[in-house]
Amino acid sequence: MPISSYTGRFAPSPSGPLHFGSLIAAMGSYLQARAQGGRWLVRIEDLDPPREVPGAADLILRTLDSYGLHWDGEVVYQSRRHPRYQQLLDELGIRGMTYHCDCSRARIQEAGGIYPGHCRSRDLSGAGHAIRLRMDQPVYEFDDRLLGRISVPIALAEEDFILKRRDGLFAYNLAVVIDDADSGITEVVRGADLIEPTVRQIALYRLLGYPEPGWLHLPLALQSDGRKLSKQNHAPPLSQQHIGQTLWQALAFLGQCPPAELAGASADIQLTWALQHWSMRSIPHRSSETTHASHS
Ligand SMILES: [Zn+2]
Numbered sequence: 001m002p003i004s005s006y007t008g009r010f011a012p013s014p015s016g017p018l019h020f021g022s023l024i025a026a027m028g029s030y031l032q033a034r035a036q037g038g039r040w041l042v043r044i045e046d047l048d049p050p051r052e053v054p055g056a057a058d059l060i061l062r063t064l065d066s067y068g069l070h071w072d073g074e075v076v077y078q079s080r081r082h083p084r085y086q087q088l089l090d091e092l093g094i095r096g097m098t099y100h101c102d103c104s105r106a107r108i109q110e111a112g113g114i115y116p117g118h119c120r121s122r123d124l125s126g127a128g129h130a131i132r133l134r135m136d137q138p139v140y141e142f143d144d145r146l147l148g149r150i151s152v153p154i155a156l157a158e159e160d161f162i163l164k165r166r167d168g169l170f171a172y173n174l175a176v177v178i179d180d181a182d183s184g185i186t187e188v189v190r191g192a193d194l195i196e197p198t199v200r201q202i203a204l205y206r207l208l209g210y211p212e213p214g215w216l217h218l219p220l221a222l223q224s225d226g227r228k229l230s231k232q233n234h235a236p237p238l239s240q241q242h243i244g245q246t247l248w249q250a251l252a253f254l255g256q257c258p259p260a261e262l263a264g265a266s267a268d269i270q271l272t273w274a275l276q277h278w279s280m281r282s283i284p285h286r287s288s289e290t291t292h293a294s295h296s
Contacts, residue, residue, distance in 0.1 A: 006038025007186050010064075010071075011176070013045040014056035018063045019235035020290055021191070021221040021228065023250050027274075028218045028283070029189035030069050031254075035278040041183055042071040046079040047175055063238055067247060068267030076183065078175050085170045088178055088208060089131065089163055097136075097207060098163060100129035114155045131164040137206065139199040145187070145216040147285055152199050161200050173197055177204040180213060187214040192287055193228060216280070220287035221253060229290060243267050247274075253290060255282040 010026045012018065018026070033040040042064065044057045061075065092098050101119040108115050120134065138158045141151040163174045180188060195217050205212045221229040229235040239246055247270045248263040262273055 004037040005186060006033055006036045007041065007184050008033030008038060008189055009041040009043055009180070009183065009185050010069075011043040011045050011179075011190070012060050013048070013051070014053060014060060015051045016053050016056055016231035017059050017237035019229060019231065019237060020246070020250070021230060021235060023067070023238055023246065024218055024221055024253055025189070025191050026064060026067075026069055027247070027250050028216075028254055031271075031274055031278045032187065032189050032216065032280060035275050038186075039072045040069075041073060041076070041185070043076040043179055043183070044078065045172075045175070046077055047172060048169060049079075063240075066240060066267070067238070067243055068271045076179060078170075078179065081175070081179065082170065084182070085175055085178055089170075089174065092133070092163070092207065093131075097134050098131050099134055099160075100124035100126070101132050101160075101162075102129050102166075114159050115161070117160050120160065128166060130162050130166040132160040133163055133204070133207075135160050135203065137203060139202045139206075142198055142202055142215060144195070145214050146280065146283055147192075147195075147217060150195060150198070152196050156196060157199050173200045173204065177201050177208065177210070181205070181208070181210040185213050187216060189216045189218065191228075192217040192220050218254070219284050221290040222287055224289055226289075228287075244270060247271070249290075253288075255279075255284050257282070 008029045010029045012022055030040050042061070044060070046052055046057060057077075064071070089098070099120060102124060103115070103118055107118070115132070119132070135158055140154065140157045141149055144150050161173060162171045164170055198215055202212055223229055244265050244267065245263055247267055248258050251258040251270065251274055256274060256277060256279065258270070258273065262270060
């Protein structure tokens with residue numbers, strides 16, 4: 001039973017099976033929550049149907065289970081929460097914090113890739129437009145519990161970013177803030193590829209009047225060419241035959257120095273050891289190449 005108010009989460013998108021990079025995020029958030037006697041939730045980020053693979057969500061959940069990463073409560077699916085996102089988007093609109101935008105991607109690229117606020121005072125209305133946040137109180141930096149003070153480029157912090165896309169899909173930054181706030185997440189532990197959007201999410205927390213969680217960004221597992229291990233880069237799915245070895249490699253990647261003799265142990269024994277020895281301060285700050293070998 002949880003003995004603290006700590007609530008963490010793992011939030012994969014169902015665009016393919018879990019791979020070694022996603023295991024790092026799952027394990028890091030799991031251990032950080034459980035080591036503090038907290039709750040650990042799972043949310044399926046199925047916000048973008050064209051990028052989703054049928055069956056991937058169920059496969060992800062089965063894989064977490066077989067790796068001993070058991071979550072609390074019901075799994076949250078973003079695809080079932082659209083009315084909630086729309087409600088808060090409407091509230092921001094009533095407060096004058098949003099505006100419609102019909103700019104093309106090409107126009108924004110011409111302006112250097114950062115949206116220059118072209119539609120801010122055009123007072124567009126109607127359907128078929130993107131909806132942007134009027135960023136009047138930008139956030140330029142935040143404190144990461146592993147990495148310390150993080151600053152982002154000023155233009156990025158000040159951009160009127162998209163809350164709802166012109167194709168009607170809700171934007172990641174809006175959904176993730178509402179979901180984490182509604183689930184009572186007290187600390188967000190995730191991969192370092194999501195460092196920059198954090199300032200946008202903090203700005204939304206403040207606008208919506210939600211208490212801001214803590215932030216902890218884990219190093220990324222990189223391929224030998226330096227790119228992030230990801231579904232887009234065809235990272236191999238997690239092995240179902242070598243669960244113990246794979247967990248051991250993930251613990252080693254997270255700087256936990258598991259003893260060599262642990263490598264052959266079951267998932268439960270590995271995780272019990274990991275909880276007893278969990279040291280957040282030992283997690284490396286830099287992303288690095290993984291020595292994880294696929295056993296597929
Ligand atoms: Zn525009």
